Amino acid sequence: MSNLLRLDHVSRHFGGVRALDDVSLALEAGRIYGLIGPNGAGKTTLINLLTGLLPPSAGEIWFADTRIDRMPAYRIAALGMTRTYQNIRLFPAMSARENVQIGQHLVTRTGVWQRLLWLGSARQEEMALQGAALALLARVGLAAHAEQRADELAYGQQRRLEIARALASNPRLLLLDEPAAGMNHAEAAELAALIRSLATDGRTILLIEHNMGLVMSLCDHLIVLDFGRKIADGPAAVVSRDPAVIAAYLGAETAPDAAPEAARA
Amino acid sequence: MGGLQNFYAAHQALIYFMGINALLALSLYFTLAAGQLSLANAAFMGIGAYTAALLTIKLDAPFALAIAAGALLPALVAVPLGLPVLRLRGVFLAIATIAFGEVVRIVALNWGFTGGALGLSGIPAKTHLWHIALALVVTLYVLWRIRGSRMGYAFEAIREDESAAKTMGINTTYYKLAAFVLGAAVAGVAGGLSAHFIFFISPNDYGFSQAVDILVYAIVGGIGNFLGPVLGAWLITLIPEYLRSAKPFGVGAGWETLFLNGLILLLVVLFLPNGLVSLFGRFRRRPAPAPKAEESIVDVESAQA
Numbered sequence: 247m248s249n250l251l252r253l254d255h256v257s258r259h260f261g262g263v264r265a266l267d268d269v270s271l272a273l274e275a276g277r278i279y280g281l282i283g284p285n286g287a288g289k290t291t292l293i294n295l296l297t298g299l300l301p302p303s304a305g306e307i308w309f310a311d312t313r314i315d316r317m318p319a320y321r322i323a324a325l326g327m328t329r330t331y332q333n334i335r336l337f338p339a340m341s342a343r344e345n346v347q348i349g350q351h352l353v354t355r356t357g358v359w360q361r362l363l364w365l366g367s368a369r370q371e372e373m374a375l376q377g378a379a380l381a382l383l384a385r386v387g388l389a390a391h392a393e394q395r396a397d398e399l400a401y402g403q404q405r406r407l408e409i410a411r412a413l414a415s416n417p418r419l420l421l422l423d424e425p426a427a428g429m430n431h432a433e434a435a436e437l438a439a440l441i442r443s444l445a446t447d448g449r450t451i452l453l454i455e456h457n458m459g460l461v462m463s464l465c466d467h468l469i470v471l472d473f474g475r476k477i478a479d480g481p482a483a484v485v486s487r488d489p490a491v492i493a494a495y496l497g498a499e500t501a502p503d504a505a506p507e508a509a510r511a
Numbered sequence: 512m513g514g515l516q517n518f519y520a521a522h523q524a525l526i527y528f529m530g531i532n533a534l535l536a537l538s539l540y541f542t543l544a545a546g547q548l549s550l551a552n553a554a555f556m557g558i559g560a561y562t563a564a565l566l567t568i569k570l571d572a573p574f575a576l577a578i579a580a581g582a583l584l585p586a587l588v589a590v591p592l593g594l595p596v597l598r599l600r601g602v603f604l605a606i607a608t609i610a611f612g613e614v615v616r617i618v619a620l621n622w623g624f625t626g627g628a629l630g631l632s633g634i635p636a637k638t639h640l641w642h643i644a645l646a647l648v649v650t651l652y653v654l655w656r657i658r659g660s661r662m663g664y665a666f667e668a669i670r671e672d673e674s675a676a677k678t679m680g681i682n683t684t685y686y687k688l689a690a691f692v693l694g695a696a697v698a699g700v701a702g703g704l705s706a707h708f709i710f711f712i713s714p715n716d717y718g719f720s721q722a723v724d725i726l727v728y729a730i731v732g733g734i735g736n737f738l739g740p741v742l743g744a745w746l747i748t749l750i751p752e753y754l755r756s757a758k759p760f761g762v763g764a765g766w767e768t769l770f771l772n773g774l775i776l777l778l779v780v781l782f783l784p785n786g787l788v789s790l791f792g793r794f795r796r797r798p799a800p801a802p803k804a805e806e807s808i809v810d811v812e813s814a815q816a
Contacts, residue, residue, distance in 0.1 A: 297678050323680035337671035348668045352680035354661040361656045372659075415680055 249308075250275040250419060250450050251296070251327075256305030256315070257474075258291055265291040267474040268305070275418070278441065278451045280465030280482065282458075284494060287471040289454045290332055293421050297329050298322040310418065324352055326418035330408040330425055332454070338397035342388055342407050345396050346379040349414030382410045386440060402433045409440070419450045426457045434460055458495075462486060470494070522752075523640075527708055529748045530643035534701035536728035536740030537650050541694035543734045545687055546670030548601060550722040551592070551608035552698040554615040555585035557717025559699025560706040561625055564634045567707070574637045574707070581703030582696040589695035590688065597687045612722055619714035630713025631706075638707040646700050647741075653693075654737040666690060698725075727772065731779045733786015742787050747772060 251273040258266040266288045273279055281289050294300040296307065298319035307315040314322050328349070337345050354375060360368035383392050386406040391399060396407060405425055412420055422441070426434045438460055445451055455461045461468070461482075468485040470478040472494040478485045485491055519526070535556060542549045563581035566572040572580075596607040619625045626632075657663040665686040668676035677683055706712050724747070732743020751768040783789055 299674060299678065318682075319674075319677035320680050320682045323678055328680075329678055331675070335672050335675040337668055337675070339671060340667060344664065344667070348664045348676070348681075349679050351661060351665060351668075356661065358653075358657055358660050358662045361660045362653065411679070 249273060250310060251452075252308040254306040254308070256292075256295065256302050256307060258288075258295055258300060259303045264474045266295070266302075266471075269471070269474075269476050270305075271469055271476060271479055273419070273450060273452065275450050276445070276448050277466050278445045278453060278464050280461040280468045281452055281454045281471065282456075282461060282468060282495065283471035283477075286473075287494075288474040289471055290423060291474075292471070293329060293423050293452075293454065296322075296421060297327065323415065323417075326416075327421065328412040328415055328417040328419075329421035330405070330412050330423055332423040332427065334401075334404050334408060336396040336404055336407060336411070338395070340396060341393050342383060342396055342399065342410075343376070343379050343392040345407055345411050346382050346414045347375065349411035350375050350379065352415040379414065382413055383407075385413075385443075386410045387436065402429050405429065406437070406440070413444070417449070419452065420444065422451065422453045422455075424454055424456065426455055426460050438464055458486075524708075525748070525752050526640065527638070527643060527705075529745050530640070530647055531701050531705045532724075532728055532744035532748045533647055533741040534643070534650060534697060534704075535725045536732060536744040537647075537654065537737065538694045538697035538701065539725050539729045540654065540734060540737055540740045541690045541697070542687075543729060544670065544737075545666040545690040546673070547597060547687055547690065548605045549596075549608045549691060549694070550605050550719075550726065551589075551611050551691075552694060552725050553717045553719070553722035554608075554612040555589065555695040555698035556702035556705075556721070557615055557619065557712075557714070558585045558588060559702030560712050560717065561619060561631070561702075562699070563703030564631050564706040564712060565625070567635055567637065568631065568633065577707075578642075578700060578703040581706075582699040585695040585699035585702075586692045589692045593688045593691040594684075597684065597691060609719060609722065612717070612719060616714045616718050619717075625714070628714065630711060630716075632711040634706050634710050634712065636708055636710065638704045643704055646697075646704060650697055651737065651741075658737070662686065662689065727776055731776060731786060733783070733788035735785050736788050739786045739788035746787065747775070750775070 249272040253269055253271050256266060256269050257264065269288075269292070281292065283289055291300065295302050295315070296309075298314065298317055298321075302315050305315065306313060309322065309327060310325050312325060314325065337348060340348070354371070356368040356371045380389065380392055383389055386409055388399075388403060388407055388410065391403060396404065399407060405427070409420075409422065409425060412422075425441070426437050429437060434457060441451060441453065441464055453461065453465060465482050467480065468478065468482045469476065470485060470488075470491050477494060478488045478491045535552065538552050538555070539549070542552075559581035562584045563577040566577040566580055567574065592611060596604060596611070599607055620628050657666070665676065665681045665683075668679060668681055669683050669686060673683055702717070728744035728747055729740040730743070731747060732741065733739030750771055754767050754771070779786060
């Protein structure tokens with residue numbers, strides 16, 4: 247199987263609400279995908295299904311040749327898929343560096359025993375991981391804030407810290423749920439440069455974003471959801487001219503309703 | 512030297528209890544550090560006390576073996592208990608663990624092997640102060656090394672946001688269970704050690720009020736740091752002794768102790784929510800968070816609305 251991620255006829259119902267309805271799609275490794283659609287289209291639900299926070303009502307999800315729909319979230323993360331959250335979910339009382347170090351859980355080999363016995367290898371790995379955490383913080387522009395509490399950081403900084411935390415386990419697939427929400431143009435431009443540099447590392451990125459400028463500048467490929475159904479899937483330039491997409495998307499754009507999806511997430 | 516020995520002789524029991532109660536408070540710290548409010552540790556203490564005492568009384572087992580068994584059995588019980596109950600959150604977990612404590616108490620009360628309501632008496636006095644000190648030092652060392660380790664970060668992540676922890680690849684069930692089992696073992700050691708200097712144990716020593724006492728030690732001391740529970744245990748253990756000797760209210764330690772314990776808990780929860788240990792942290796804490804961060808969140812939200 248050449249696809250990194252594949253969804254086969256995946257649905258998720260909440261009572262009578264079809265948050266996702268028979269969605270099939272495939273992601274190839276090493277590209278930046280944009281997942282767009284009006285608020286309430288099911289984008290965040292899709293990410294929650296992928297990361298194992300919700301089980302699908304029907305369908306199969308395959309990641310890295312492994313079936314992952316029924317797998318606990320921590321095992322899916324171990325296969326190489328991490329995410330950020332639309333409503334920021336950092337560990338608020340911990341420092342920026344500690345947040346990233348929690349993200350390193352999957353790449354940490356030393357257990358408590360080695361630390362109890364004060365083994366040199368434990369100390370070495372600790373120093374290496376701490377160095378890696380600081381390097382990641384520098385990469386997202388938070389080098390000066392490593393020891394600051396996460397909840398003391400400015401909003402845009404918190405979003406970038408979430409990306410650093412998600413990167414800390416060196417995932418193959420990175421899911422970014424509205425990373426530019428609430429950012430100004432300068433911050434969004436910096437973010438775009440960061441995301442592009444992550445993709446050149448060979449990482450696959452699925453980007454949920456309402457900022458169409460950002461999406462069009464970054465994504466090779468767009469997937470469009472509307473009312474839980476996939477209405478378009480293809481090269482960004484083609485999809486962005488699709489009349490169905492324009493109807494669905496511009497229709498929502500003129501009625502700003504950030505609240506419903508935020509409340510649901 | 513003579514003065515010190517006299518002091519020790521006069522206050523030996525108090526010093527022992529300060530150590531035991533500190534161990535109990537630390538046993539609860541394991542689960543609290545992972546964000547789990549479990550009230551099972553009094554029962555684990557009881558299982559440890561009965562296991563160790565029965566081994567020395569009935570089998571004349573070596574003391575070290577009895578204490579080791581007193582740590583192992585509660586830890587083993589904690590696994591099948593923890594797997595279902597740790598799925599519960601907050602107050603539901605607390606209630607389930609209180610129920611477990613009652614089950615243990617009722618079993619000990621009605622089982623002939625454990626002496627029923629009469630309890631076990633004539634437990635040989637084998638606990639020395641250095642045993643308690645050693646257990647305390649080892650527990651503190653383990654907690655110190657867990658901090659900043661893969662497990663320590665996992666505990667903190669679960670406490671702060673369990674779902675987010677899962678998507679970081681943390682097996683939350685495993686780590687919650689590990690905290691539960693480690694706490695059970697430490698509570699079991701405290702039970703075994705205390706049984707071997709109080710000579711007599713009975714089921715009601717390990718009931719609900721003991722469970723609440725342990726919680727009060729930890730909360731009064733503060734759970735932001737593993738030294739907090741020790742501090743809280745020492746303070747709450749010293750109060751009745753102070754009342755007994757200084758008689759600030761003109762009488763001994765009766766209702767005044769309970770009253771003062773309750774008052775201290777109330778004051779701490781209201782004015783020092785992070786416990787007594789936060790008093791020490793205040794002097795070297797970073798300056799208060801810049802208001803800038805909060806303002807920007809407000810701006811962003813109002814801009815979106």
